[in-house]
Amino acid sequence: MHPPEPESLDGNNDTGNGQTPQQLRLPRTKDVYVNGVVVKVKYCDTCMLYRPPRCSHCSICNNCVERFDHHCPWVGQCIGLRNYRFFYMFVFSTTLLCLYVFGFCWVYIIKIRDAEGSSIWRAMLKTPASMVLIIYCFICVWFVGGLSVFHFYLMSTNQTTFWRSSALLSPLPRTISELGSQ
Ligand SMILES: [Zn+2]
Ligand SMILES: [Zn+2]
Numbered sequence: 001m002h003p004p005e006p007e008s009l010d011g012n013n014d015t016g017n018g019q020t021p022q023q024l025r026l027p028r029t030k031d032v033y034v035n036g037v038v039v040k041v042k043y044c045d046t047c048m049l050y051r052p053p054r055c056s057h058c059s060i061c062n063n064c065v066e067r068f069d070h071h072c073p074w075v076g077q078c079i080g081l082r083n084y085r086f087f088y089m090f091v092f093s094t095t096l097l098c099l100y101v102f103g104f105c106w107v108y109i110i111k112i113r114d115a116e117g118s119s120i121w122r123a124m125l126k127t128p129a130s131m132v133l134i135i136y137c138f139i140c141v142w143f144v145g146g147l148s149v150f151h152f153y154l155m156s157t158n159q160t161t162f163w164r165s166s167a168l169l170s171p172l173p174r175t176i177s178e179l180g181s182q
Helices: 084-116 120-126 128-156 161-169
Strands: 029-034 037-044 056-058 063-065 070-072 077-079
Touching (some): 084 120, 120 128, 128 161
Antiparallel strands (some): 029 037, 070 077
16 A cells, blocks of 8 residues: 655656656545545556555556456456356356265165165275265365355355455444546
């Protein structure tokens, strides 16, 4: 968070490092009205635009992302306005798949137990692949299930991961006027 830079009038047009001279720079922030609330939007020097509310510049992708949620290292790009629903469907369907595989591995083991009339441990030893899948799904479901629940909560409360985490880090309570570019 930087305060707006003053419109410098020192007569030195060339900053010497290829940047836009101070006099030619646009004001750092601009007040816009969103649903009757004043929101401060910041200017992005890299993308050369005023960031709309909830837009943020991703340093990894090096561009501004509208309704920025987070930069996902697993899919290698930002999660924002245009791919959030696909991201959520991916995470949610992966959770369902984990639960499905976990559940039906147990069904298979119980079927073996019933067919052979042996103990559950013997049935488990009969199908090591099911045991591997049960352990694998049990570990994975905490990650994808946790993400599904967390993003369901964010969607129901109209928040983004980025805004939520900056709200948690901020010592002051966040207000609607702070929904501007961050
Ligand atoms: Zn930008
Ligand atoms: Zn990114």
